[in-house]
Amino acid sequence: MFALPVVVGFAIGAVFGVVGLLSGFCLMSSLRDWWAHDDGRKIRSYALAVAVAIVGTQFIAGAGIVEIAKSLYLQPSFSAPLIFVGGLLFGLGMVLSNGCASRALVLLGKGNLRSLVVIAIIGVTAQMTLKGLLAPMRLSILQWTQMTPGANSVPSLLGTLGLQDTTARIAATLIVGGALLVFALSHRELRRSPGQLVAGLLMGLLVVAGWLTTGWLGADEFDPIPVASLTFVSPAADTLQFIMLSTGMTLNFGIALVAGVFIGSLLTALLTGRFEFEGYTSARHTGRSMAGAALMGIGGAMAYGCSIGQGLTGVSTLALPSFVAAAGIFVGAAIAIRGLALRPAFAAQ
Template sequence: MSDLPVTTIVGAGAFVAGTLFGWTAQKTNFCTMGAVSDIVFMGDWRRFRAWMLALAVAVLGTQLLALSGLVAIGKSIYLTPNLGWAGAILGGLMFGFGMTMAGGCGNKTLVRIGGGNLKSVVVFLVLGFFSYMTLRGLIALARVELELLNLNLTSLGLASQGLPDILAKLSGMAPATARAALTGVIGGGLMVWCLRDAEFRASPRDVLGGLVIGLLVVAGWAVSGILGADEFDPAPVTSFTFVAPIGGAMQYLMSFTGATIDFGVAAVGGVILGSFLAAKASGSFQLESFTGADDMLRHMMGAALMGTGGVLAMGCTVGQGITGMSTLALSAPIALGSILFGGVVGMKYLEEGSLSAALKAVFARG
């Protein structure tokens, strides 16, 4: 065993994985908001299938780690018996709408910073400020009140909100059997759905992006769950998520007191570096700033919604949409569905000019 502290080992692993994440997202244009936008405005599903492929790979790999006993994903924040359904819905809607105003989700913000986008630097700062304020500041008071609506599943005889545990309880299956069955149905089903599309298969950039991002989420679980599994000083079991860690990164940059380079903070730095290296290598690095005051205000509003909503929902498009989903937690699809719906409403808001018109357009589209 190394004499290095566990946090240092996990942080180094997260930084390397984050660098690969940033490089891949920059080179393949992997982006949740962009994927939804392609569907809404062009009817192009390829980038969305790339995102779903990442999810499929993450589910299969993460559940394999769990079934093998290598990583105790049950210790993650996603699998507590406390189901925060209200935060998942409200926070997801806020985050989804906010990411359209800010030009991308938390991951895309980091990738755009690496590519030279100065607007995303402002989004980073505002998002981090509001995420930290929702975690430990003024907005935390409202968050605590919202958590009173949480459903404690222990009253139903469940030790966690994991879908395998719920299936095992309802069907009488052995927990491992239920986990394997759901992994095959969800992970395998999504992979088949992605790869059966000829246009998607003909886009190596999208296929590669989905495969690599999914594998990196699995690698994140391995880094924190295996390298961080010290008996006396264990690291939290986690993988990629980008809202609360941006707030943590800001805290670390401002003060060493009470702040550490944990998995999330290290991953944030890695994604920015990886994106920067990819942008410089391809010659696409270019400084970009706001076009005017309205552009800046819109980005700041979106960042505030993302910072607040991402904490309420316990994750972003990656944190809940891929990492949370990979644990098969019940809150993850609730948050993901809310994020996607909020994103569609946000896109229609930018197109129609008002929230009421946007909602009418969304529901009219059906």
Template sequence: GTLVRIGGGDLRAIVVFLVLGVSALAAMRGLTGFLRVGLIEPLSLRLPETMSQGIDVLLSTVLGSYARPAVVSIAAVALAAWALADGRLVKSPRLLLSGLAVGSAVAFGWFATGWLGNDDFDPARVASLTFVAPLGNTVLYIATLSGSRADFAIGSVAGVILGSFVAAMFSHVFRWEACDDARELKRHMVGALLMGTGGIMSMGCTIGQGLSAFSTLALSAPLTMLAITCGARLGLEYTMTGEWRPAVRNLLRISH
């Protein structure tokens, strides 16, 4: 969302981009990285190799090798049925095509890094779209051009900004925007700090865990998305009430 707003002329999003990128870098290899290593990583569970590869691999180990295509197909059909159950999505070809485009972009990311960019002399990790660590790497790339190189992640950041700029210009919605007051700027900066730090600690954002990791049926995806959903709901309740205790009570009532 931040990258799309930058392409549309939102100056607030540039501030969010910089704060998010620097906080992500700090969580990966800087000041808050010590907090992550000292407090978060000891809580991680070391799963057996089979379980760490994904839900489909785990079930195929239990049910047999022929179960994996069935598990993948059932998961895909179930998710599609869940999405299409909302009549508003079916009635909006624009939203439906946009969802298909985003999903195709995630699939293309795996194809691009796993096949198009495959180099036997310079092997690289297969990856797809995610937008927390890449923002930090992009900030580092801009600051130290000669000391780093562009990769798929940095290219995807630039591509989203460029694509949103082109779309905004063609649809005549591009306009410069800024913060109304200091309170709004503070809220953007605090949110960006939390997003950059939390995105690294959770090993992905709503795109990295919610789409890219989910597309591989990774065990981490549903757990991370459940935590993100609860955190987002808590933030919305706090925004409406202005107090934490009623927000927590409302969240617990909704969960029940």
């Protein structure tokens, strides 16, 4: 009998897979369309998802339903340089691999065999960085650069100005969430794209559902589980290890989430006639994709998340390290997209 958080985690992943396949929800393609093709619909849909996630997450946290302070995003000590560099590497990697970790899972469901290579490499390199050969280097950098600031989130930062906790949370939610909502909904083309509007709304709600699953449904003082939501780098590593060593591991929310995304995308692809096997077109294409996957695995482990894990879920907590990670991802993506634009022959491979 599977635990309830595992079952619900699989269901959340399945919905993510369906929406991701039908809408093309992906930060990398959103930024590429926005910067290279002047099409802002997807990036505004992503912004809408972040806004919805922030409002929903702050509501359940303020109501005392879920203690998001127990999540890894709101640790009192953190290393901004490590997180930024990790985000930078992840941003570079997701462009080189033509999609982030979550997008690779979605595309794997529709028969993209390149994504199988990407997911496998992300899992291996993330595990290497978290617990393997690269872990001592990561921990050394963390020890040299970590700090314990007076505030680790936007609400706590506003609290240093004398605002009460509840007031600070509401103000932070209105400022950050409101700005993102204005950015998203002020775009006429997004308002005329119901599919992208629904995708942004649903993805934001899935983040809230993830918090409720681990922090409320899964709350058990005798057998506690980590308070978490949507993220894919560490779960990809856990899933790979579970496939190899399942007898020595316990099925958890993250592994179920990964499985759900794949199954949801696969069923959608089969039902809509989108399933088609795809592979690499050249040795250069293969090498670029593999290098990007390695950067995503290493960078995601350093940054404690990916474009979804930090850019969506982490930012929903309004944690300052998550904004640092997101900034790194954006900078890395900008460098890579600009670099490939200057080398069209290389980008086409």
